[in-house]
Amino acid sequence: xxxxxxxxxxxxxxxxxxxxxxxxxxxxxLGARGIAVSTKDPELEKVVRxxxxxxxxxxxxxxxxxxxxxxxxxxxxxxxxxxxxxxxDDAIERIGSENVLVIVGAEKVPPEVYQMAxxxxxxxxxxxSEVAALAVFLDRLMKGGGLRKxxxxxLRILPCERGKKVVSDSE
Amino acid sequence: xxxxxxxxxxxxxxxxxxxxxxxxxxxxxLGARGIAVSTKDPELEKVVRxxxxxxxxxxxxxxxxxxxxxxxxxxxxxxxxxxxxxxxDDAIERIGSENVLVIVGAEKVPPEVYQMAxxxxxxxxxxxSEVAALAVFLDRLMKGGGLRKxxxxxLRILPCERGKKVVSDSE
Numbered sequence: 001x002x003x004x005x006x007x008x009x010x011x012x013x014x015x016x017x018x019x020x021x022x023x024x025x026x027x028x029x030l031g032a033r034g035i036a037v038s039t040k041d042p043e044l045e046k047v048v049r050x051x052x053x054x055x056x057x058x059x060x061x062x063x064x065x066x067x068x069x070x071x072x073x074x075x076x077x078x079x080x081x082x083x084x085x086x087x088x089d090d091a092i093e094r095i096g097s098e099n100v101l102v103i104v105g106a107e108k109v110p111p112e113v114y115q116m117a118x119x120x121x122x123x124x125x126x127x128x129s130e131v132a133a134l135a136v137f138l139d140r141l142m143k144g145g146g147l148r149k150x151x152x153x154x155l156r157i158l159p160c161e162r163g164k165k166v167v168s169d170s171e
Numbered sequence: 172x173x174x175x176x177x178x179x180x181x182x183x184x185x186x187x188x189x190x191x192x193x194x195x196x197x198x199x200x201l202g203a204r205g206i207a208v209s210t211k212d213p214e215l216e217k218v219v220r221x222x223x224x225x226x227x228x229x230x231x232x233x234x235x236x237x238x239x240x241x242x243x244x245x246x247x248x249x250x251x252x253x254x255x256x257x258x259x260d261d262a263i264e265r266i267g268s269e270n271v272l273v274i275v276g277a278e279k280v281p282p283e284v285y286q287m288a289x290x291x292x293x294x295x296x297x298x299x300s301e302v303a304a305l306a307v308f309l310d311r312l313m314k315g316g317g318l319r320k321x322x323x324x325x326l327r328i329l330p331c332e333r334g335k336k337v338v339s340d341s342e
Contacts, residue, residue, distance in 0.1 A: 019190065023300075026300045030307075084328055084334065086332060115333060120331070120333060122330060123318065125330055126196075126200040128193070128196040129306070131193055132193065132196075134303070135307050136307060136310045148260065159258050160256065165255065
């Protein structure tokens with residue numbers, strides 16, 4: 001698998017602050033290389049970069065991105081997650097080993113997104129959550145590998161049956 | 172797989188309205204039988220029941236649930252999703268074919284939850300999103316079967332390469 005990017009459309013900083021934060025952090029935790037957000041949002045950038053700074057990895061966030069240009073210039077397969085698309089069971093094997101750009105909207109996306117995407121994919125043809133859809137899509141796309149990434153962070157959480165174990169590198 | 176229930180702890184109706192809605196709808200779309208929310212929230216119940224009424228299935232939502240009793244009386248394995256837990260790769264095979272109760276917190280959960288749970292499971296030992304964690308956990312637990320459930324709803328979305336196809340039963 002080459003690089004996976006996420007594009008978040010229709011983000012409204014006041015209303016969508018928390019859900020877009022979930023989208024961004026899920027993208028990072030599940031192995032994506034970065035997220036582009038079509039609306040400028042310095043606060044969102046700050047929150048996500050703070051996680052990267054502490055927990056590691058090379059995850060990038062860019063906000064205020066001109067999304068049509070971003071999609072047009074993307075070198076790889078463009079996938080749009082929508083409950084109206086082809087079921088993920090039927091779509092995932094058709095997505096190659098190229099770079100993948102995954103588009104997730106906040107509410108309705110412009111109709112042209114359905115045309116720009118090579119694949120419109122439904123993580124179940126039911127209304128639910130773009131955070132959930134993105135997470136399952138990335139997990140399946142990377143065959144579980146995203147969750148096994150070593151982030152080499154300054155803070156590291158050690159798996160534990162009960163309680164919390166966090167290791168912090170001295171600086 | 173028997174029944175899977177989700178328990179949402181620490182929900183604050185004003186602050187967590189949207190994220191808890193995502194948790195509930197993702198639980199439904201990924202095959203859970205129902206969700207119990209520890210805080211009373213009639214508005215949340217209304218939103219979720221409206222989806223069930225239109226899109227089908229027998230998904231239940233209960234709010235204002237006394238969660239310690241709910242956990243204590245649950246007949247099956249109790250799983251708590253936390254980034255501090257055992258990695259899902261190492262945990263999922265240990266979870267039997269009993270009923271499963273999946274606990275997801277809004278912010279920090281009371282320490283006793285780590286003790287009450289048979290398994291504390293990390294969908295990656297990284298900070299991200301309880302919506303994403305729940306979705307990946309349910310998808311893996313049901314080996315993808317949750318997303319293939321036939322909801323037999325009054326409204327049905329037909330998978331489609333481009334655009335939107337919705338079939339509505341006449342009443």
